[in-house]
Amino acid sequence: MAKREGSTKNNKPPVVTATDKRRLRREEEIKKIESLGQRALTLANNGPLDSSVKLFTELPISELTLQGLERAHYAEMTEIQHKSLPYALAKRDVLGAAKTGSGKTLAFLIPILEILYRHQWTQLDGLGALVISPTRELAMQIFEVLCKIGRYHKLSAGLIIGGKQVEEEKAIMGRMNILVCTPGRLLQHMDETAGFDCDNLQVLVLDEADRILDLGFKKTMNAIIENLPRQRQTLLFSATQTKSVKDLARLSLERPEYVGVHEKDRFSTPSKLLQHYMTVELPQKLDMLYSFLRTHANNKVIVFLSSGKQVRFVYETFTKARPGIPLLHMHGKQKQMRRVEIFEKFKNTTKAALLCTDVAARGLDFPAVDWVVQVDCPEDCDTYLHRVGRTARYEASGKSLLFLLPTEAPEMIRLLNEKNIPIKEISPKGNKVLNVSKQLQHFCFQDSETKYLGQRAFVTYVRSVFLQKNKKVFDVDKLPLEEFAESLGLPGAPQVKFVKRKGDKNKSYEDENSLLKDEREQRRKTRMEEIERENTADTCIDSTVKTKADKMFARKNANVLAGHYQKLVDHSDTSDGEGDFTLKRADHPLGESDDNSVKLPNIPSQELSKRQLRKMKEKLIKNTRNNRVVFDDDGNARPIYELQDEDSFRQQGDVNKMVDEFQQRNRILMDEADVADREADQMRRKEKRIRRKIREREELGLESSQTLAVLKTDDFSGNDSSEDEAPRDKRSIRMAASDDELQTSKPKKQRSARVLEVDNSAMTLEDQEQLALQLLGSG
Numbered sequence: 001m002a003k004r005e006g007s008t009k010n011n012k013p014p015v016v017t018a019t020d021k022r023r024l025r026r027e028e029e030i031k032k033i034e035s036l037g038q039r040a041l042t043l044a045n046n047g048p049l050d051s052s053v054k055l056f057t058e059l060p061i062s063e064l065t066l067q068g069l070e071r072a073h074y075a076e077m078t079e080i081q082h083k084s085l086p087y088a089l090a091k092r093d094v095l096g097a098a099k100t101g102s103g104k105t106l107a108f109l110i111p112i113l114e115i116l117y118r119h120q121w122t123q124l125d126g127l128g129a130l131v132i133s134p135t136r137e138l139a140m141q142i143f144e145v146l147c148k149i150g151r152y153h154k155l156s157a158g159l160i161i162g163g164k165q166v167e168e169e170k171a172i173m174g175r176m177n178i179l180v181c182t183p184g185r186l187l188q189h190m191d192e193t194a195g196f197d198c199d200n201l202q203v204l205v206l207d208e209a210d211r212i213l214d215l216g217f218k219k220t221m222n223a224i225i226e227n228l229p230r231q232r233q234t235l236l237f238s239a240t241q242t243k244s245v246k247d248l249a250r251l252s253l254e255r256p257e258y259v260g261v262h263e264k265d266r267f268s269t270p271s272k273l274l275q276h277y278m279t280v281e282l283p284q285k286l287d288m289l290y291s292f293l294r295t296h297a298n299n300k301v302i303v304f305l306s307s308g309k310q311v312r313f314v315y316e317t318f319t320k321a322r323p324g325i326p327l328l329h330m331h332g333k334q335k336q337m338r339r340v341e342i343f344e345k346f347k348n349t350t351k352a353a354l355l356c357t358d359v360a361a362r363g364l365d366f367p368a369v370d371w372v373v374q375v376d377c378p379e380d381c382d383t384y385l386h387r388v389g390r391t392a393r394y395e396a397s398g399k400s401l402l403f404l405l406p407t408e409a410p411e412m413i414r415l416l417n418e419k420n421i422p423i424k425e426i427s428p429k430g431n432k433v434l435n436v437s438k439q440l441q442h443f444c445f446q447d448s449e450t451k452y453l454g455q456r457a458f459v460t461y462v463r464s465v466f467l468q469k470n471k472k473v474f475d476v477d478k479l480p481l482e483e484f485a486e487s488l489g490l491p492g493a494p495q496v497k498f499v500k501r502k503g504d505k506n507k508s509y510e511d512e513n514s515l516l517k518d519e520r521e522q523r524r525k526t527r528m529e530e531i532e533r534e535n536t537a538d539t540c541i542d543s544t545v546k547t548k549a550d551k552m553f554a555r556k557n558a559n560v561l562a563g564h565y566q567k568l569v570d571h572s573d574t575s576d577g578e579g580d581f582t583l584k585r586a587d588h589p590l591g592e593s594d595d596n597s598v599k600l601p602n603i604p605s606q607e608l609s610k611r612q613l614r615k616m617k618e619k620l621i622k623n624t625r626n627n628r629v630v631f632d633d634d635g636n637a638r639p640i641y642e643l644q645d646e647d648s649f650r651q652q653g654d655v656n657k658m659v660d661e662f663q664q665r666n667r668i669l670m671d672e673a674d675v676a677d678r679e680a681d682q683m684r685r686k687e688k689r690i691r692r693k694i695r696e697r698e699e700l701g702l703e704s705s706q707t708l709a710v711l712k713t714d715d716f717s718g719n720d721s722s723e724d725e726a727p728r729d730k731r732s733i734r735m736a737a738s739d740d741e742l743q744t745s746k747p748k749k750q751r752s753a754r755v756l757e758v759d760n761s762a763m764t765l766e767d768q769e770q771l772a773l774q775l776l777g778s779g
């Protein structure tokens, strides 16, 4: 004390050490945090925010988040943000509903950052916030926005969306403060990962809440919720929000604030979205789509179909038919890396058509989409809303077109009108409709793989109609099946038999990876039971009536058909939950096997009973008798030899000469066939080579499907040797640009703890993946 007085007397300033500076700054920060909390509470208690408040800066939001928002060019709040943030920032439960593209993502990400910041969350506190999304792409998108606006916070964040690197994920799960994930993989970690617990969880967010809480995810979500503490904040957002009391009870919400933004609007779709529908007969759908793409070749278009097989078939055949617009395709069964690639490609393009299933229907924020075309009718109005919501986002405009069958149109339009969806009928200009069916026929005839794909596309479409709940819209009996098959280029309609299993769900949209192991096991068992039923119910098999397709199969030897038969009955490789019913052809006329031996369908024999094996053998032997056919130029199957009566034959001229001519003609034909076979064989081998390479790449780990990154190092240790730099810089997140930088620029201590500083400024998903790989590799 005396010393201080002395120093004052000598007019010397008191000595302020670095520790003092740190302490002062810390005290200041604590005061700010307390004030933020107080202001947030007052704001929430005051009720709805005044309409004059427009900017994020006017809300009790920390400097760190505001800087992130500014850097990402977000200044003014959208309506849903304006209405929900005051409650969410005060840690209240919120059920938010607002039109598609209206900014719901920020409405839950800002509160997450703020709540954790106000708790001064550190790595030692573990998991503080969990965001659950129904699809991987949506999770990736949310993660990207989080990286952008959270760049100045000292929090770690991970993206957990499935893939192969479970073990690597396990190693760092325990250190994540925020996780963005899909339900299936999250549950897997809850079950398997030691050291990963959610006991401290502060905020739970369900994006697309109605979807996550519906039947498809019910079991998984129930199990996840069991692992979460009851004392937490829960935020639910969707354009089509659930109000089910049961759902809310499952989540134990506490007096939630219901924030419905556009409820009083005249229409439930964005105002700048122009919506049309067109009545199209089923066999004309692909012609219409092809014509549409030809005439919109300079646009960015999303095309929705109801199954992955259809997506693949249209993609494969249209790519060959060249509609003049680049084509991309996305469905649930694609490898994750491929999906990421397509997602990024479509995001960054201005001119392309993305053919997809409903896996892309919700939440995805592709910039500047001009058109959304729904080739197949959505299962309900909510799905319609989410699909069209991929265009006209935020302040942009967009158009949509819905194809409806004459049988679907009246009821579907009534339902859409009832939901305040303004949709107008338009009719195609007759002279602009191009015919693509002929080309499809050609492709199917030329390539058996395309034909099989077409058959499966046919089956999955019919199945999807059969499984729809709303029978007033969807009537499978009224589908013109033969004409539809013809329009896909198929030589006849594959016969489809429906066996509705107990517990069948109406799931045209499901991330297969979300299925639990026991669900998959259950499906496998049911499939085996179906095969058993199929093999014993011979009364269903009508061996006399043969479709053109049946005859076409006869060309193939038994071995190939066995594979095909397996594909038809084995639903395990279905892309869109295709395994929900039994498909059965009326008969399977088999051609002669090359080696005259009978091959059984490719099912492990130990999984079949003796009786099943015997039945299958009998069935195959019965069907392998002389019924070979040839095909004429129109693709019609004919028997190889069609006998004339002798008199008319002799009248045609000298028999020996005719025999010579016949043999010569056949030699030429056989030579041609030989060349074609060799070419096909070469193609097949090439494909196999490519597939093998891809597999090898994957095995080497070059395909990183798992994405996991650390947003920010957590360092409240007080070790601020660089404290005289601007605090913003000191705290800023820097991304190591290369492996070398990662290796060399970090202090050893940090590296050994595998904590990276990340600058997400220009961080693409590829960067994030790269970073994740580096991070994982560094341990």
Ligand SMILES: Nc1ncnc2c1ncn2[C@@H]1O[C@H](COP(=O)(O)OP(=O)(O)OP(=O)(O)O)[C@@H](O)[C@H]1O
Pocket (backbone or CB within 6 Å): 073, 074, 075, 076, 077, 078, 081, 098, 099, 100, 101, 102, 103, 104, 105, 106, 238, 239, 362, 363, 364, 365, 389, 390, 393, 394
């Ligand atoms: N405050 C804002 N200022 C400017 N742009 C914003 C703001 N909030 C969101 N956006 C932009 O609006 C677009 C849509 O936002 P977002 O994806 O969050 O919509 P959404 O309501 O979640 O849509 P969906 O219901 O389809 O999931 C995004 O491109 C986003 O960057």
